[in-house]
Amino acid sequence: MSACDMAPKYVTPALPVPAGSPSGPAYPEAAPGQTAIQPADTAWRDFFTDQRLVRVIEMALANNRDLRVAMANVEQARAQYRVQRADLLPTIAGRGSATYQDMPFAQQQQPGAGAAAGASGRTDIYSASVGISAWEIDLFGRIRNLSKAALEQYFASVETRNAAQVALIAETATAWLSMAADQERLRISQDLASAFGKTLELTRARFAKGIASELDVRQAQTSYDQARSDIAEATTLVAQDQNALNLLAGSTVPAEDLPSAMPQGDVTLANLPADLPSTLLLRRPDIMSAEHQLRAANANIGAARAAFFPNISLTAAFGTLSAGLSNLFAAGSDYWSAAPSASLPIFDFGRNQGNLRYSRATYDAMLATYEGSVQTGFREVADALARRGTMTAQVEAQTSLREAALAGYRLSEARFRAGVDPFLTTLDAQRTLYNAERSLLATRLARAANMIELYRAMGGGLK
Known part of the structure; x- marks a missing residue:
């Protein structure tokens, strides 16, 4: 009663990517003496260091509706596997x-008795x-291969659910940081609007005394109005960020867990590896899901072959x-x-042959999907590493630019009040400072988001 297995022997495909991470001037080098963490082995509660953010992620994992759908899909796949497996017995x-x-009765059966009509x-x-x-x-393994395919589909749904969890953690953390950055942007706009308002009042006073021209007043007005417009825009963005965060969390996030400004320090661990062997990509849930789909397609070939027997x-x-x-x-x-x-099928007019060709074509499609998932994962890691390699230098440059712009603004304002420089010089310094503040904030946000993306791309977020 031992069944034959008509499915082709499954062999894990070779990775269609280089063996190691790319190298070059954009990529970071491993710091000497620093022990890098392994993202796939690092729990997300340990990776994120801000406890407010940790609590928000916990809310999202408990209440997010998309994650609930993914969990329900797992239960559906498990039930389908049990149904298919039951056919073996x-x-x-x-x-x-x-x-x-x-x-x-047509006649009595006893000897000597007459017929009794009716x-x-x-x-x-x-x-x-x-x-x-x-x-x-199941001598030829048709049902067994169908059961194996259903089992692999169940495993694939589990990994799809894991991928949804990883993505949800990354999206929630990024949304939380985006709200923090917009809160900081609102504060910058308010501070600069206050400074620009004082400059406008001073310019109007000088114009009233005949020291400044009307053009100076109009130019000061433009900077002040631009800051007021940016305050309104930032206020809207903060409200929209909170709405997005509530949607991800599946409930209203408590006010004490919302960010009030961009954190000065890192909200994540910083000692992520500078490079990883490509084989570690196989631990990503999306790639594992694609491989289970490939195994299921391979088992379906065996079921289609058994139909000829x-x-x-x-x-x-x-x-x-x-x-x-x-x-x-x-x-x-x-x-x-x-x-x-x-x-035994004799003439089925190509039905079984068509099913076999369909199964083989499905396997080819799943193979291409698996290889595409590996290549996509490799690119995501490479892009995140390339961004990380230049982030430190960019933040340092933006910080220096902001300090220089602030010093230049203060000098130009003092020279304007002393009557040494025209107001246009002060106006240019104000705008330079404003742009420098916003650029530095955007760079700090990009650095924090890059750490989250690198952690996700390397398979972190399951524990």
Whole structure:
């Protein structure tokens, strides 16, 4: 009864990417003496260091509706696997029946008796049995391969759910940081609007005394109005960020867990590796899901091949039969039956051949999907590493630019008040400072988001 397996022997495809991470001037080098963490082995609660953010992520994992859908899909796949696996074993069913019939007799059966016209006889038959019906004996592995395919689909749904969790953690953390950055942007706009307002008042006073021109007043007004416009825009963005965060969290995030400004320090661990062997990409849940889909397609080929061979089934029953209900279980009333059958397709007009070709084409598609997932994962890691390699220098440059712009603004304002420089110089310094503040904020946000993306791309977020 050991079944044959008609499925091709599965071999894990070779990775269609380089063995190691790319190198070059954009990529970071490993810091000497620093022990890098392994993202896939680092729990997300340990990776994120801000406890407010940790609590928000916990809310998202508990309440997010998209994640609930992914979990429901896992349960659906598990149930489908149990249904398919049940076909390997016979279904045992009990059956009871009663037959009542009244049939006319053509003549009496006793010798010497005349025919009794219109005579009739009633017959009651009762039966009870336990048996199996049309159980397919899986000699060629058709049902076993279908069961294996259903199992791999279940495993794929589990990994898809894991991928949804990883993505949800990254999206929630990024949304939280975006709100922090917009809160900081709002503060910068308010501070600069206050400074620009004072400059506008001073310029108007100088104009009233005939020291400044109307052009100076109009130019000061433009800077002040631009800051006011940016305050309104930043206020809107903060409200929208909170709405997005509430959607990801699946509930209203408490006010004490919302960021009030961009954190000065890192909200994540910083000692992520500078490079990783490509084989570690196989731990990413999206790539694992693609491989399980590939294994399922390989098993379906075996099921399609088995359809070319005879289908052997068995129907059997054991029970009792009696002409009276009181004698149904009496001695001598038992009976049994067995009806094995076999069928071999002769002319199916290409149906089985078409199913086999479809299974092979599906495998080719799943193979391309798997290789594409590996290549996409490699690119995501490479892009995140390239961004990380230049982030430190960019933040340092933006910080220096902001300090220089602030010093230049203060000097130009002092020279303007002293009557040394025209107001246009002060106006240019104000705008330079404003742009420098916003650029530094955007760079700090990009650096924090890059750490989250690198952690996600390297397979972190499952623990």
